[in-house]
């Protein structure tokens with residue numbers, strides 16, 4: 001086994017060596033500007049870009065012409081939401097999103113609120129999914145866009161996207177989804193799901209960082225966007241800037257590999273995840289955050305009561321995971337996603353997110369499980385809360401001297 | 404974030420973990436923090452009633468590594484000190500000793516609060532027993 005063990009694949013993934021191989025010629029041999037129409041260097045680059053466009057489109061059931069390249073999902077989310085808001089401002093000023101979205105969506109919406117748009121932040125149910133009736137009721141004749149992520153980056157919850165798409169279509173409202181955690185991991189089809197816009201980033205599916213895409217529907221309806229940067233009018237005028245050809249080729253190859261290997265990879269990830277879950281569930285007072293039913297096969301998020309997350313991470317410092325506890329400021333803010341599920345701050349502070357990936361082995365999973373069990377036990381020896389719990393004290397009734 | 408060697412040492416080998424008998428009149432218990440804030444420290448001292456010297460100190464902490472280290476260090480410092488000397492321990496001493504970064508200063512503040520709370524508790528208890536003794 002090689003240390004540290006990487007189990008933080010929702011944060012980013014290693015680039016697949018096959019992706020690196022596909023990219024290499026585009027740094028040196030085919031280094032041209034894809035917009036150079038009058039010589040072979042440009043054509044070579046353009047060929048690579050168009051192949052990638054097709055590979056991405058194929059993975060999500062789209063047409064090549066509907067893929068706009070960006071610098072990543074933060075940009076794609078900004079372009080989709082601001083671009084729609086500005087383009088359709090005459091039609092309405094209301095946007096609907098959910099409380100558990102990524103900051104790239106939430107902060108974009110907050111920005112639009114300052115510009116006079118009205119935003120509804122839907123609460124979520126205990127498993128993290130939005131309530132479809134609430135969504136239906138929230139849509140008004142002023143609503144122009146619904147933005148709900150495909151799968152959540154902390155708890156792996158897969159939203160009822162097809163149902164959301166159907167509701168939006170019925171009501172004539174555009175539907176954007178942040179597809180970052182889902183595309184390449186589980187089957188996603190923009191036609192079946194009635195998705196109008198979808199954000200993708202390469203670095204979450206074994207491609208390079210700093211390159212992504214936005215799917216923009218061209219038919220039924222034809223979606224238009226206000227560009228967010230002025231320039232040469234690349235990408236059908238929606239996103240100016242010389243294309244990152246090697247990055248785009250890498251994103252394309254990553255999508256092609258994901259499409260080929262998805263059934264086997266999903267089964268393998270699920271088996272590893274379930275193995276980890278089964279072992280960690282033997283720890284007393286451990287809880288899964290979010291539901292297990294509609295969950296990405298490579299995600300597990302658990303709380304280990306009475307053990308603070310950051311101290312847990314310190315004890316497993318040969319394992320790379322992340323915690324929903326952020327003890328980095330005077331006001332300790334636990335994860336807003338976990339809080340939106342209704343989790344108390346105390347349990348949110350004890351949460352750990354595991355993200356299994358293409359290069360995770362069973363041996364690593366067993367090591368991680370054993371180490372977790374050992375460290376949780378050690379820290380509970382140290383925990384006054386564990387001592388009180390064992391003495392039968394009801395912690396919710398204690399008057400804490402908060403600072 | 405990288406932890407200092409001293410924080411790591413206290414985290415890996417915490418000193419004086421455990422509990423003293425709360426009911427013992429010579430034991431003072433301080434518990435500060437709250438679970439929803441991400442840290443709770445319980446610190447206990449046992450004072451020799453004749454000499455006024457802290458003979459034993461124990462802690463348990465729910466919190467990040469720096470919180471664990473701050474309370475572990477506090478128990479080390481408390482042992483052998485008089486109650487008055489113990490009251491002079493400042494959170495900044497802990498920050499310096501453990502090389503805590505600015506975002507972890509609240510851990511040292513909590514440790515100082517825990518020391519004060521334990522001493523308060525001891526003083527309340529011992530003056531109560533003194534009164535009981537006087538009236539008997």
Ligand SMILES: Cc1ncc(COP(=O)(O)O)c(C=O)c1O
Nearest residue numbers: 072073074102104153178180201
């Ligand atoms: C759900 C989700 N959306 C958006 C992003 C941002 O993507 P990028 O890093 O490509 O800007 C991330 C990754 O951090 C994410 O997990």
